[in-house]
Amino acid sequence: MPIYGVNGQRVEAASPQDALNKVLKAGAGRPTAMIPSPLTTSMGAYPNRTVSGTGRPAAMIPSPLITSAGAYPTRTVPRPSTVAMETNAEELPSQHEQFATTFNFRGDPVPVSCEPGLEENVPKALSSDKFKTWWARVEKDINFVIEGIRFQSIDMFGPTNPGFIKFKLEAKAGGKTCPGIIFMRGGAPAILVVLKKSDDGKLFTVTVNQPRIGAGSSSFCEIPAGMLDGSGNLSGVAAKEMKEETSLVINEKDLINLTEMAHGPDSRHQGIYSTCGGSDEYNPIFLYRKVVDPKFIDDLQGKATGNADEFEQITVRVIPFEQLWQVSADSKALSALCLHEFLLKSGKLAEF
Numbered sequence: 383m384p385i386y387g388v389n390g391q392r393v394e395a396a397s398p399q400d401a402l403n404k405v406l407k408a409g410a411g412r413p414t415a416m417i418p419s420p421l422t423t424s425m426g427a428y429p430n431r432t433v434s435g436t437g438r439p440a441a442m443i444p445s446p447l448i449t450s451a452g453a454y455p456t457r458t459v460p461r462p463s464t465v466a467m468e469t470n471a472e473e474l475p476s477q478h479e480q481f482a483t484t485f486n487f488r489g490d491p492v493p494v495s496c497e498p499g500l501e502e503n504v505p506k507a508l509s510s511d512k513f514k515t516w517w518a519r520v521e522k523d524i525n526f527v528i529e530g531i532r533f534q535s536i537d538m539f540g541p542t543n544p545g546f547i548k549f550k551l552e553a554k555a556g557g558k559t560c561p562g563i564i565f566m567r568g569g570a571p572a573i574l575v576v577l578k579k580s581d582d583g584k585l586f587t588v589t590v591n592q593p594r595i596g597a598g599s600s601s602f603c604e605i606p607a608g609m610l611d612g613s614g615n616l617s618g619v620a621a622k623e624m625k626e627e628t629s630l631v632i633n634e635k636d637l638i639n640l641t642e643m644a645h646g647p648d649s650r651h652q653g654i655y656s657t658c659g660g661s662d663e664y665n666p667i668f669l670y671r672k673v674v675d676p677k678f679i680d681d682l683q684g685k686a687t688g689n690a691d692e693f694e695q696i697t698v699r700v701i702p703f704e705q706l707w708q709v710s711a712d713s714k715a716l717s718a719l720c721l722h723e724f725l726l727k728s729g730k731l732a733e734f
Contacts, residue, residue, distance in 0.1 A: 399493065399529075483508075487528045488521055496533035503536045507544045511610070512568030516662045519650070527554045545609070565661045569653060571620040572607035573637070574718035575628075576671045576703060576734060577679060585703035585734075586679060589710060590627045592688065592696045597711075601697070604712035607665060620668045626689050628682070628698050638669040640721040643730050656713035667718045671734050 393404055484491035485508055496504050507513055520526050530552035539545035551562030575588040587605075594602035608623030610616070617634040624630050645651040653664035679700050688694030701709055707719055725731035 485517075485531065487517075492528050492531060494531045494533070497535070500533050500536055503538060503544060504533055506538075506542060507533060507536050507547050507549075510544050510547075510568075512544075512566055512662070513547065515568070516564075516566065522650075525556045527557075529553070561659070563660055565657075565663075567609065567661065567663045569610040569616075569664050569666060570607045571610070571616050571623070571653075571668060572605055572665045572714040572718060573620050573624055573668045573670055574605055574640070574715070574722060575624075575630075576669065577700070578671070578673045578734060579679065580673050580675050586700050587703045587706050588628055588630070588682065589699050589701060589706070589715075590687075590696045591699055592694060602712070603699070603710040603715075605710075605715045605718060607714055616666050617668065620666075624670070627687055627694070627696055629685060629687050630682075632670055636670060636672075638671075638731070640667040640669050640718065640725060640731075642666075643725055644721050654714065654717040656717070665714050665717070667714070667721055669718075669722065669731075 395404055483494045483504070485494050486492070494504065494508070520528065528551055531549055533547070533549045535546075535548045536544050537546040545567070547564075547566040549564055549566070551564065553560050553562040577586045577588065578584070579586065589603050590606050591601045591603050593600045594604075606624050606627045608619055608626070610619055617637045617639070620637055621632050621634050624632050641651065641653050642649075653666035655664050657663060682698055683700050685698040686696070687698055688696035706715055710716070722731070726733065
């Protein structure tokens with residue numbers, strides 16, 4: 383059974399967490415650092431560090447580092463070619479401390495680790511609005527228990543903004559292990575546009591068509607949407623995306639929050655979850671309605687838009703409103719149509 387060094391103590395345990403629990407149970411206080419003891423073999427004692435070898439088989443050496451009770455998993459390192467001088471575990475290089483930390487879950491520390499190369503961006507991911515919003519929702523559901531987090535990739539949108547985050551959880555729901563792989567991208571408000579022609583009263587909607595390689599389409603038809611920017615201003619982000627994706631300049635106060643209208647302002651439902659099996663992404667649905675002259679629609683048709691800095695290649699297409707459900711396979715568009723129809727039927731949304 384591996385031996386771990388915890389606050390100067392040598393603790394024999396099956397895992398880093400077991401070693402931590404033994405120390406806490408013994409009343410020794412919460413460890414501030416947990417660094418593996420040297421591996422002892424018939425050749426002598428080897429400290430847990432990478433030393434250039436001579437082609438000998440690699441040795442699996444326990445490498446659980448815990449900072450404020452967080453664990454860093456076992457890794458494979460080459461066996462050294464000569465007998466190393468015995469080194470006190472607490473004197474090992476501090477460079478490894480950045481590989482692990484903890485995050486509180488209902489007041490208890492949860493071990494956090496990451497793949498090599500992500501150390502600098504893990505704190506940014508943990509402090510991001512999208513992660514904190516999702517974490518708060520999980521904490522509120524008493525059936526969930528989180529026992530560990532391992533970050534697998536973090537795509538940065540600039541130096542401080544984690545755009546896409548992928549991680550794996552050790553999680554339980556109702557006491558049973560549940561799937562814990564998450565692709566995190568946060569909220570993305572979507573806008574259903576309804577334009578009424580001033581001459582005949584016919585209704586049209588605005589779609590944005592762009593390459594979506596995940597859907598296998600170079601011109602995927604969807605309604606305008608955009609990721610939240612951390613401000614918490616849903617309608618502000620929606621208005622900004624409308625301008626970027628369609629060139630339409632709208633006032634925030636003219637947007638109708640269909641999600642809030644359907645579920646109430648205090649509901650747990652933040653929006654539409656189209657891939658809840660593996661992603662936290664949700665789409666608050668907004669409605670924008672306007673009476674326009676025929677020339678307005680003609681000028682908008684086929685317009686090339688998008689934010690070049692974000693590599694967007696968007697073509698705007700205006701189609702009859704009644705055709706949207708047939709033309710688009712976009713979950714945001716279809717969900718928006720559903721909310722629109724039933725809110726009209728319920729009387730919560732006025733006729734246009």
